[in-house]
Amino acid sequence: MLNRRLLISTFAVAFAGLSALPAVAQTAIKFTLDWKYEGPAAGFLLALDKGYFKDEGLDVTIDSGNGSVDAIPRVATGAYQMGFGDINSVIKFLDEDPAQPVKAVMMVYEKPVFAVVGRKSLGVTEDPKSLEGKKLGAPPPDGAFAQWPAFVEAAGIDTATIAIESIGFPVREPMLASGDVDAVFGFAFSVILNLKANGVPDEDIATILFADNGLNLYGNAVLVNEDFAAENPEAVKGFLRALIKGFSDAVADPAAGVEAVLARNEILNSDIELERLEMANSMNIKTPYVIENGFGDVDMARLAASIDTLKISMGLTGAVAADDVFDAQYLPPAAERMLP
Incomplete structure (x- = not known):
């Protein structure tokens, strides 16, 4: 009986010691x-x-x-x-x-989502050359805007008549919706749906995907x-x-x-x-x-x-x-x- 009690006591102490160990850190x-x-x-x-x-x-x-x-x-x-x-x-x-x-x-x-998204009612189509003579809104930290120099060369765009205005992300789609800019840089799935949320109908949205116009990045x-x-x-x-x-x-x-x-x-x-x-x-x-x-x-x-x-x-x-x-x-x- 004494040995049995001693064995139980030993297991109890050992278990208590194990449960007191700290959890493995993640x-x-x-x-x-x-x-x-x-x-x-x-x-x-x-x-x-x-x-x-x-x-x-x-x-x-x-x-x-x-x-x-x-x-x-x-x-x-x-x-x-x-x-x-x-x-x-x-x-x-x-x-x-x-x-x-x-x-x-x-x-x-x-496949990258880089795009310039504009409005057909402002003269922008799916043709990159339709951006010539337009005002584009560009958030400086945007990944699509970062690739603009590469896209210009790949798509053969003449930038001489293009004006680029630095804008913030929060006002990007509202400015396009109000016509303050003709098109904006961004990720296609973000700009398109944000434009629709700002009241721009599908049929007025023109999306120019960089990947579909010579920029295989x-x-x-x-x-x-x-x-x-x-x-x-x-x-x-x-x-x-x-x-x-x-x-x-x-x-x-x-x-x-x-x-x-x-x-x-x-x-x-x-x-x-x-x-x-x-x-x-x-x-x-x-x-x-x-x-x-x-x-x-x-x-x-x-x-x-x-x-x-x-x-x-x-x-x-x-x-x-x-x-x-x-x-x-x-x-x-x-x-x-x-x-x-």
Whole structure:
């Protein structure tokens, strides 16, 4: 009886000691979006809400952004360990300072959403040359505006008669709706739906997509601070695995994705955000290339060709190579990156 009591006491002490041990710490990752909480952010938010990051041992916070260019220095400085930004602007950023510790690790917008969106009633059509003689509104941190010099060359636009006015994001669509500018730079799915919300009918909206007019570039990608990645490679891999699940869910059930967005931004219209998300899914995320090759990777030859384009049109001065911009080592195999 004494031995039995001693054994029970020993187990009790051991169990108490185990329960007193601290929980295993999760790796903290601060992530910045390119823009505010809208439909296309659903994949990121679903990965958070469904616990996919937590399952990978990650403590992730996701903040809204101020433009797909602004996200880059946020990650490079280490203010955010990871983020979502325009890969072409990353190329420019690294051309200006190759020592900056930022690199893309997963492509999201395989086809970029860069566009100039105007109104037919103001003389703008789907022909890029219709922009000649017009006033264009441009938010300085906007990823589409960052590619204007490249687009001008690719589309053969004469800029001599084009006036560009610097405007803020909040007034971009209202200024176009009121006719203060003839067209604006932006992501197609954002500007189109915001214009409709400002009372501009579908039949008056003219969308000039850069990708359909000679500019074969990639779009927004997941970025990482290289110092963080070097110290936490498994955390980066886990983040991307979780994110693939989130984007798969947003493609399979866009309505659930919109619910995740509305939980952060209740003033949004659910129907508009659902349309915005479905536009992003079909135009930019689940593209023919992604259907065949899986989500997240890039064709390095195509990326290299896009860098050559930017060298000519954006005046790049250095020798930035595709390997300096994109690192696929953190991605899971293609079979695990297929979207539904």
